[in-house]
Amino acid sequence: MGSYDRFAPWFDAWQRAFGPPYADLVLSRVTGALAAHHPGARRVADLGAGTGDLAVALARRGFEVVVVDRSPPMLAIARTKARDAGLAIELVSADLRDLALAPPADAAVCVYTVVNQLVEETDLARALAAVHRSLAPGGLFVFETNLPAAYDRLWQGEETVRAGDAEVHRAHRRLPSGVIEAQVTIRTPDRADEHDTIAQRPWSDAEVEHALAATHLTLVAHDEFNPFTPDGVPMKSLWSARRI
Ligand SMILES: C[S@@+](CC[C@H](N)C(=O)[O-])C[C@H]1O[C@@H](n2cnc3c(N)ncnc32)[C@H](O)[C@@H]1O
Numbered sequence: 001m002g003s004y005d006r007f008a009p010w011f012d013a014w015q016r017a018f019g020p021p022y023a024d025l026v027l028s029r030v031t032g033a034l035a036a037h038h039p040g041a042r043r044v045a046d047l048g049a050g051t052g053d054l055a056v057a058l059a060r061r062g063f064e065v066v067v068v069d070r071s072p073p074m075l076a077i078a079r080t081k082a083r084d085a086g087l088a089i090e091l092v093s094a095d096l097r098d099l100a101l102a103p104p105a106d107a108a109v110c111v112y113t114v115v116n117q118l119v120e121e122t123d124l125a126r127a128l129a130a131v132h133r134s135l136a137p138g139g140l141f142v143f144e145t146n147l148p149a150a151y152d153r154l155w156q157g158e159e160t161v162r163a164g165d166a167e168v169h170r171a172h173r174r175l176p177s178g179v180i181e182a183q184v185t186i187r188t189p190d191r192a193d194e195h196d197t198i199a200q201r202p203w204s205d206a207e208v209e210h211a212l213a214a215t216h217l218t219l220v221a222h223d224e225f226n227p228f229t230p231d232g233v234p235m236k237s238l239w240s241a242r243r244i
Pocket of ligand 1: 003004022023047048049050051052053054068069070071074094095096097110111112113114117118
């Protein structure tokens with residue numbers, strides 16, 4: 001089983017333990033970037049869409065949304081949310097590094113640590129090449145990366161959070177490669193513990209800029225922000241890049 005497959009049933013409850021749905025915290029930034037840099041965009045791919053909150057919010061605003069995720073259990077939750085909302089959302093079960101959307105999208109979005117889950121050294125270049133293949137000429141890619149403050153505050157030590165009927169325990173360790181691994185243990189009263197592993201590579205801004213330039217995606221905007229505490233130290237970079 002892959003990353004998030006076992007965590008999927010508890011993911012939303014776990015995420016809500018920290019505050020509102022993450023999509024609520026970033027939606028206006030994402031739609032703002034689309035409006036500013038590609039106002040004509042209609043078909044939008046959400047890469048690593050997970051349980052589909054952002055995809056549903058974008059579909060509600062009239063975008064034609066394509067959900068892409070490599071975890072079938074996460075995708076199944078997104079499918080249920082779209083159906084319950086009465087929204088026609090296309091679902092693609094794929095690793096975003098291998099993506100080649102046909103027809104291509106006008107824009108792609110990718111938020112909430114997904115780009116940092118590309119952990120091999122060549123993964124960022126591979127993913128950006130896939131985005132380039134999957135966008136129409138002039139298409140826009142809006143994506144987030146974690147800044148060092150996010151790793152200092154959220155990706156170290158151990159933490160236990162209640163999520164529905166479960167306790168979700170995360171233990172972090174930094175590997176010699178610089179990749180940070182979270183071992184996730186899900187404890188429920190009447191089932192055996194479930195285990196999942198989520199790994200992240202803390203891509204630097206310089207690495208992102210270099211990879212964009214090498215993949216013929218032109219940077220049009222870069223902003224730093226803190227989605228959890230707007231006045232706090234920035235934890236995220238938001239990038240907008242145009243396919244040449
Ligand atoms: C933290 S969740 C984020 C979900 C969503 N973007 C959100 O804002 O709630 C990360 C998701 O990215 C997916 N993911 C990670 N790496 C991926 C890859 N290489 N290709 C496709 N999906 C990926 C995982 O399966 C998981 O569902």
